[in-house]
Amino acid sequence: MAESTMANGNANTSDWQDRYYHVDQVLDRPGPRTDPSFAAGEGVKDFLRNKCKILVIGAGGLGCEILANLALTGFKDIHVIDMDTIDISNLNRQFLFRPKDVGKPKAIVAAEFIMKRVPGVKVTPYYGKIQDKDDDYYLQFNLVICGLDSVEARRWMNATLVNLVDPENPESLKPLIDGGTEGFKGQARVILPTISSCYECSLDMLNKPTAFPICTIANTPRLPEHCIEWASVLEWPRVHGDKKVDTDDPEHIGWLFQVASKRAREFNIEGVTWSLTQGVVKNIIPAIASTNAIIAASCCNEAFKIATSSAAYLDNYFMLIGTDGVYSYTFQYEKRDDCPVCGGESMDISISKEWTVERLIDTLTERQDIQIKKPSLSSGDMHIYFQAPPQLEQATRPNLEKKVSELVKDGGEITVTATTLPFSLSLRVTFT
Template sequence: MDTSADARPDNPKPLSRRQRGSLKTLLSRPSCFGNETGSLPIGEFDTGTASKQVYDAQVLVIGAGGLGCEILKDLAMCGVVNSVVVMDLDTIDVTNLNRQFLFRSKDVGESKAAVAARFINERCPWMNVVPYHGKIQDKDADFYKQFKVVISGLDNVEARRWLNGMIVNLVEFDEDGDPIPETIIPLIDGGTEGFSGQSRMILPRITSCFECSLDAFTPSAAVPLCTIAETPRIPEHCIAYAYVLQWPKEFPDRKLDADSPDDMKWVHSKAVERAEKFGIEGVTYMLTMGVVKNIIPAVASTNAIVSAVCVNEAIKVLSFCSQSLNTYMMYMGSDGIYSHTFVYERKENCPVSSSATHKMSLPSSTTLNALIQQLCDGEFRLKAPSITSSENTLYMRKPMALEKATRKNLDKTLKDLISDGEELTVTDPVFPDTSLGLVIKFED
């Protein structure tokens, strides 16, 4: 008599060893750790529909670089994911080949998204990957609404802020002001730098969003142009001098192409000359590439670990087969295999995930230009804000005709433009399809 688990009455058809190792088996068996039992419940695990939920779901992967290649591979090896769209703006550079394993030497110069999709489709025919070569900002809200989960492998804060704002703004509310579950698209954000990495589960309007944690990111420190031009101290200053100052003089009608080996060799040679003049060592071709293209140090094993966590969370949020991450996992490979998780709390006055109106106290003599500068340099870290009041357009960057018409207001004081306590509406490229409510109180 066969007493194995596969031969029991409740499982009359024995599973092969191959089947027992499939994720489909996990999704077809009851679990004591279904999603509804966790500290961040999203849905109830149903063995009858879990596999179909994953198979029918459209998954969006943003980024086809070091992290994105690993994410695509992990999704394919799950064996239950069918439809994936991958987006990336970049083309393949020879420096990508040491860690972005979906690419080969013959692919240099081609679209990362297109090559990655082609590789997965050929090797893993059970999954259909559709590539898109372009900016995430090129797609509208209707495009993002079609996905059940978004996995982000972006490498810069600005793009992640924009994506976060887009996904959060897709949430609709019922008559009681509660988020409608069907409009909530989970955003799983992954990031790596050297031996460190993180993965994060963002449920728009429920958990904290990326904007809530913006204070944790140190603003990029710009090097004064006078330092680059007059008193360089480190190799990076010499490289910046070559491509910021020398290139425009030498080639005034042509923009530097960071993906062109010839252009990069020119920058490298000029940087070496500059370094020798000031007795600075350490200018290498790889460093030149890193400075010009703002390359973040990458370690393949870190990408593999973080991508696995991201895909694991995607499968859980699509099938509800296990408890979701609540809400932040940090990996620190320089300390061994140490990692920890914690709940990233929502920011009450977050300009994206809350509808709170923000207040600022300023002297009435503050100019509109000074206010705009404070919005860029302060806690909001805006890029190119436009401002309107309830009655007037104070400053609008686009279209050009309106910018020209409102430019005269930049040097005017706030007391000449608005009344004390008046609410302003601020829009900015980092907040797609949304605005910031700002009440100005005069200190004097």
């Protein structure tokens, strides 16, 4: 017994004989498609079960599936972040939650459930926003899996992991696996920050959020959605001023529902309901449990393959369309040179401590290998010099005479934008 426990690459007493019998079929010997670096046996099992630290973002529809899959695959050190609490409407598919949990934080309940159900797995929850955590926090993980429902959160996570990459620290490169579902459709992708295309590269491929022409909403409503939009876009700010709609506040939704219903009656439109009102203002797309299961499974397979090198991983985009039968397509989404996050050019420039901003700008304009017309410069929050609009040009003009070394520290970054650049140029300045 003791021997076989050790042979499983794990000294945890909560393990039992042959716990990982099936997974070990893949880890004990190489196959025809294993990565050349794959070292079958104890090392890889030890890494997966004792060393690998994985972060799951989101403990909702995808998150519940992901957490369960990871725990059962053999990941033992799992962290999970979610800022939401459990709603009764989650219970049909978010199977780690029970009616008694309604109102409690998803991350905490999910973590407790997994730890109780799968012995030896440690799940560390964080109830809050991904933005609360700093680079040092994200640096501790080997892998990140996202099961999110918002574009904004994905963009933030993607940009954070791309920016984390430090040319001097191999450990700073964290693979990101992103899952997403929308009804019967879904996608899973593997993002290797700065190596493969990132989330931002494909931003223009997204469906735009449904929006109705404001004049239709105001004058010629035909659909129940038009009435709801009228209530939320036009009536709410008119009546409540600057106060924002809190889409999680039943009183706010109730107000919108009433106003929308009244308008629907005036125009003889049927179909304004409480749940449609909530659906329109929160942009809720009905979630299908089985789509979540497919996408989460695909994400976790990739996590397992990347963590163990036991098989080739997804390169790099898998899409699933279940609306007309089953269709899926896997392809390599290309990195965009003008991607605001992972694209753009970067270069080192070494200048004298005495150089003024103006001299630097002249150099950028004149140098044969750069040739930027009318560059605008900033560093973090600081505007160094802006070519336009006139007010900002005037406000930043005094900086032209200042020394670059007064504004930017040695090794600091300057973001340069200009019409002649696809997006931006990142300058790393060192002083001589």
